[in-house]
Amino acid sequence: MEKEVRDSIIKLVENSRDAIVSSIDEAGYPNAKAMFRVKNEGLETFWFSTNTSSIRVSHWTKNSKASIYFLDSEGFHGLMLTGEMEICSDAETKLAFWKPGDEKYYSKGPTDPDYSILKFTAVKGNYYHGLRKYLFKIDEVKE
Amino acid sequence: MEKEVRDSIIKLVENSRDAIVSSIDEAGYPNAKAMFRVKNEGLETFWFSTNTSSIRVSHWTKNSKASIYFLDSEGFHGLMLTGEMEICSDAETKLAFWKPGDEKYYSKGPTDPDYSILKFTAVKGNYYHGLRKYLFKIDEVKE
Numbered sequence: 001m002e003k004e005v006r007d008s009i010i011k012l013v014e015n016s017r018d019a020i021v022s023s024i025d026e027a028g029y030p031n032a033k034a035m036f037r038v039k040n041e042g043l044e045t046f047w048f049s050t051n052t053s054s055i056r057v058s059h060w061t062k063n064s065k066a067s068i069y070f071l072d073s074e075g076f077h078g079l080m081l082t083g084e085m086e087i088c089s090d091a092e093t094k095l096a097f098w099k100p101g102d103e104k105y106y107s108k109g110p111t112d113p114d115y116s117i118l119k120f121t122a123v124k125g126n127y128y129h130g131l132r133k134y135l136f137k138i139d140e141v142k143e
Numbered sequence: 144m145e146k147e148v149r150d151s152i153i154k155l156v157e158n159s160r161d162a163i164v165s166s167i168d169e170a171g172y173p174n175a176k177a178m179f180r181v182k183n184e185g186l187e188t189f190w191f192s193t194n195t196s197s198i199r200v201s202h203w204t205k206n207s208k209a210s211i212y213f214l215d216s217e218g219f220h221g222l223m224l225t226g227e228m229e230i231c232s233d234a235e236t237k238l239a240f241w242k243p244g245d246e247k248y249y250s251k252g253p254t255d256p257d258y259s260i261l262k263f264t265a266v267k268g269n270y271y272h273g274l275r276k277y278l279f280k281i282d283e284v285k286e
């Protein structure tokens with residue numbers, strides 16, 4: 001992939017507060033929801049925080065297939081990454097991602113059993129800008 | 144459903160230029176993409192226009208399961224509707240939805256074989272506002 005395209009993909013991700021994160025529900029329908037982008041490593045790994053009891057966690061427990069989508073609707077840029085979602089409920093990971101203010105969502109603090117970290121690992125991507133489209137495998141955009 | 148909640152859902156849809164429209168790809172992954180909201184009838188039926196040759200049309204041809212998602216990220220509102228996507232390629236439907244400027248995407252005009260209309264029929268919905276959540280069947284929000 002050309003450096004210029006890769007740079008504009010990275011910029012889109014870094015400028016996005018939210019990602020649209022998708023799962024497959026128990027009836028086989030795609031489900032989408034905006035989630036805060038907590039942390040990422042390049043285009044390969046992304047972390048989100050969520051309630052362990054949420055509907056979406058139950059989806060990924062049964063079917064790890066997922067996608068995340070970043071959109072700049074004014075600039076007509078969009079990036080979709082497809083891959084696998086893992087639910088991390090170990091104390092170490094949860095503490096590492098804990099931020100002041102998270103107690104608004106997880107009242108019992110970083111050990112709250114209803115607090116989990118989601119780890120998304122991308123396999124391939126689809127980026128468009130205007131009418132141009134770029135399909136790629138994650139290996140092609142690694143640093 | 145309370146009138147106040149229904150009204151705020153309708154307002155979210157009417158204020159959204161785009162919807163995030165999702166399909167299931169051939170490998171079983173959820174795929175998402177922003178599309179212009181062309182027309183809707185209440186919360187039950189939504190139309191979009193697309194290239195017949197697009198990857199997403201091939202997904203829905205094989206698996207009609209779909210969702211559409213409207214987001215007001217600043218106001219922390221989101222609406223997801225799940226249902227079925229139908230591809231309309233008949234001349235009458237295509238002409239009815241044709242708008243000046245569409246030739247940018249479909250160079251041969253309203254009869255362009257690469258121009259199709261997507262018709263989404265919702266079955267159920269999931270609306271959240273802040274930390275409140277409302278799950279509903281479409282029958283409950285019909286006018």
